[in-house]
Amino acid sequence: xxxxxxxxxxxxxxxxxxxxxxxxxxxxxxxxxxxxxxxxxxxxxxxxxxxxxxxxxxxxxxxxxxxxxxxxxxxxxxxxxxxxxxxxxxxxxxxxxxxxxxxxxxxxxxxxxxxxxxxxxxxxxxxxxxxxxxxxxxxxxxxxxxxxxxxxxxxxxxxxxxxxxxxxxxxxxxxxxxxxxxxxxxxxxxxxxxxxxxxxxxxxxx
Amino acid sequence: xxxxxxxxxxxxxxxxxxxxxxxxxxxxxxxxxxxxxxxxxxxxxxxxxxxxxxxxxxxxxxxxxxxxxxxxxxxxxxxxxxxxxxxxxxxxxxxxxxxxxxxxxxx
Numbered sequence: 001x002x003x004x005x006x007x008x009x010x011x012x013x014x015x016x017x018x019x020x021x022x023x024x025x026x027x028x029x030x031x032x033x034x035x036x037x038x039x040x041x042x043x044x045x046x047x048x049x050x051x052x053x054x055x056x057x058x059x060x061x062x063x064x065x066x067x068x069x070x071x072x073x074x075x076x077x078x079x080x081x082x083x084x085x086x087x088x089x090x091x092x093x094x095x096x097x098x099x100x101x102x103x104x105x106x107x108x109x110x111x112x113x114x115x116x117x118x119x120x121x122x123x124x125x126x127x128x129x130x131x132x133x134x135x136x137x138x139x140x141x142x143x144x145x146x147x148x149x150x151x152x153x154x155x156x157x158x159x160x161x162x163x164x165x166x167x168x169x170x171x172x173x174x175x176x177x178x179x180x181x182x183x184x185x186x187x188x189x190x191x192x193x194x195x196x197x198x199x200x201x202x203x204x205x206x
Numbered sequence: 207x208x209x210x211x212x213x214x215x216x217x218x219x220x221x222x223x224x225x226x227x228x229x230x231x232x233x234x235x236x237x238x239x240x241x242x243x244x245x246x247x248x249x250x251x252x253x254x255x256x257x258x259x260x261x262x263x264x265x266x267x268x269x270x271x272x273x274x275x276x277x278x279x280x281x282x283x284x285x286x287x288x289x290x291x292x293x294x295x296x297x298x299x300x301x302x303x304x305x306x307x308x309x310x311x312x313x
Contacts, residue, residue, distance in 0.1 A: 067255045
């Protein structure tokens with residue numbers, strides 16, 4: 001008889017297998033709920049009734065996955081904002097501390113500061129437009145990430161052209177390392193967002 | 207319609223003190239005069255969502271019955287959120303009553 005409850009709990013654990021800690025927690029909580037509602041030695045009819053009241057395990061997992069995806073959207077946008085601020089600070093430090101680049105025929109020397117600046121502007125534009133138009137989608141953070149990568153790469157090239165890495169002022173090097181780390185963190189958040197959206201969509205599908 | 211207010215209802219159900227999931231459902235059912243007979247599976251994602259938002263805190267406890275259970279309680283932020291949601295709800299309910307119930311506004 002207990003197998004009806006066990007089957008339900010196994011089903012719930014299977015649907016939440018993408019998040020083992022959450023699966024364990026929900027299983028324990030809902031097992032306690034069933035135990036409280038059923039008392040000792042319930043009949044099969046009672047178990048069926050209480051399972052029906054609980055609703056499909058997949059629906060519980062889908063609701064949890066949707067909430068998880070929603071929280072991941074918030075995290076991704078917060079990290080994007082922090083990455084934009086860090087990139088801006090690093091860019092300003094490069095402009096303030098690094099000597100002007102030679103533009104006599106060196107295309108890279110001419111292009112690097114332009115790319116550094118305008119890729120950052122493109123990242124801001126993608127972030128602002130994406131936040132208002134398609135906030136839950138990873139598309140805008142991805143576009144902003146691509147632009148930030150271009151800005152960071154151009155910034156590093158700018159440092160390399162102005163001086164070798166060991167000669168760069170510590171603040172400039174530290175800010176550049178910081179923006180690289182945040183861009184990496186942003187990439188991880190976007191990947192997590194894509195994964196969570198896929199899980200939520202899979203569980204919500206008929 | 208209930209779904210849109212579920213979080214507020216859960217916060218209100220926990221206002222009296224900490225409780226586990228089954229007790230929250232029983233409290234909602236009893237306090238609503240059995241008007242709100244929630245699909246019980248909707249409660250646990252709501253509890254988890256409210257905890258993630260910092261409005262609830264929870265911990266595993268082992269009562270004398272010996273069965274481990276997770277008990278939820280309002281956080282200070284949860285109490286503030288409930289007070290704000292209650293104010294909004296009272297205005298909303300007055301408005302709806304004035305229209306649907308034919309009472310003048312403001313009541």
